[in-house]
Amino acid sequence: MTETNAAANTLSPTDVLILHDTADPSIPIRLVSDAAPVSESDAFDDAAKRWLEATRFTKAAKKQALIPNGDGTLAAVAFGLGNGAAGDPSGPSELLVGQLSASLPPGLYHLAEETPHAALAAIAWGLGAYRFRRYKSGTQNGAPPRLKIPAGLDYQAIVSQVDAVWKGRDLINTPASDLGPEEIEAAAARLARDHGATLESTVGDELLAKGFRMIHAVGRASPRAPRLIDLRWQKPGGSATAPTLTLVGKGITFDTGGLDIKPASGMLLMKKDMGGAATALTLAELIMSAGLDVRLRVLIAAAENSIAGDAFRPGDVLLSRAGKTVEIGNTDAEGRLVLADALSLADDEAPDSVLVFATLTGAARVALGPDLPAFFTDDDAFAADLVAEAAAVGDPLWRMPLWPGYERHLDSEIADMNNVYESPFAGSITAALFLKRFVSKARRFAHFDLYGWRPAARPLGPKGGEPQTARAIFSLLAKELSA
Secondary structure: OOOOOOOOOOOOHHHHEEOOOOOOOOEEEEEEOOOOOHHHOOOOOHHHHHHHHHOOOOOOOOOEEEEEOOOOOEEEEEEEOOOOOOOOOOOOHHHHHHHHHHOOOOEEEEEOOOOOOHHHHHHHHHHHOOOOOOOOOOOOOOOOEEEEOOOOOOHHHHHHHHHHHHHHHHHHHOOOOOOOHHHHHHHHHHHHHHHOOEEEEEEOOHHHHOOOHHHHHHHOOOOOOOEEEEEEEEOOOOOOOOOEEEEEEEEEEEEOOOOOOOOHHHHOOHHHHHHHHHHHHHHHHHHHHHOOOOEEEEEEEEEEEOOOOOOOOOOOEEEOOOOOEEEOOOOOOOHHHHHHHHHHHHHHOOOOEEEEEEOOOHHHHHHHOOOOOEEEEOOHHHHHHHHHHHHHHOOOOEEEOOOHHHHHHHOOOOOOEEOOOOOOOOHHHHHHHHHHOOOOOOOEEEEEEOOOEEOOOEOOEOOEEOOOOHHHHHHHHHHHHHO
16 A cells, blocks of 8 residues: 555645635635626726736636735636636536636635526535645645635535545545555445445455356456445435435446456556446435435445456356356456446345446547546436436536347357447447346436546546536436425
């Protein structure tokens, strides 16, 4: 385990988001749009207007200017929202405020004008302030800029949302040297302890005894034992008939590709191959922190896909927990194997909803790029509602088809199915259809094929891990359960 100075580098959402009733003076942030020139704005006095004109400030999206007092101190910040359709991030332009928490000098700030999306602006500030400094020597370089939460907002709800995403990012950003299956279990155990949930794990050869042969096969070549992590939670005093929701996450802590080894360039980001597990845990924390009235279960299939003498091989036939046999066409398509065993367990209880999260296919990235996760479901109403909610909160995704015509791509001459299709076409759809074969009793099935990574800094966060779709799904669930 790598020695770090984590304590010296710890930053909390409460360090950057401050209660509105603090007596400390704060600097106003004035959000401006393209509607009128600065010279006609009532938001600035004459001296500020002259300064903005002299410095050629425009009100285009993401443009910002520091406005000084006569004594050289900072008087205000002007920030451009553009025309309200920035597209980066998607959703209300107040989400662009996340850029400021990473670019303003230290100090306490407040939003000078009322905005219909003040809560989103505050969440964006918190998300934009995140930094992963576990392996940085020394301490933080100065205090971070802080935002005073607008009056009337639920401070704890905002902080809880930001905190859950930060924790998910931390998991994805941590290298495999310090994050294996056991460490994912430890993260789930902390979550269970913090929220009064229960946790059970099936580890190593115990997987064979309980029928999780595919999880075992994928992880058996690693000295770090594979495991199935099973967390359960219900709101204290919640309804005995509350909806049942099961989240299933792919927890491949590093993926060499197995005997079908990846090239070196293909392994550079494989610490993020547990991004599905991080997303499931992030969503679970959002649900538990908000006290949503659901009967929640989280299943994480955690393993390291390594290379050794006992690694599973191309051409092997594995017996799944569901009793279906799978021919291995490629050992680098291991995520769907571990998920299939977890999905079989999830489906036994016929939950109302099964949601699956995985960094599963490069094909989804080819189709939609890194910023737009693909999702698959046969529930049209859920899909439409989720797409709308995702756009509203700046956590976008895009529906792809569970096209039954491609079921034939999974045919095997010697087993019930193959884990891959030899053609390069429709890879993400074929993978989704493979997973769907292990879910027959659940009322709603949805699979989210994530990238789990932000390739470059954006207003809602720096380059690095991202538990995509968690905020969008949480927002929709909160609305459904309050209706």
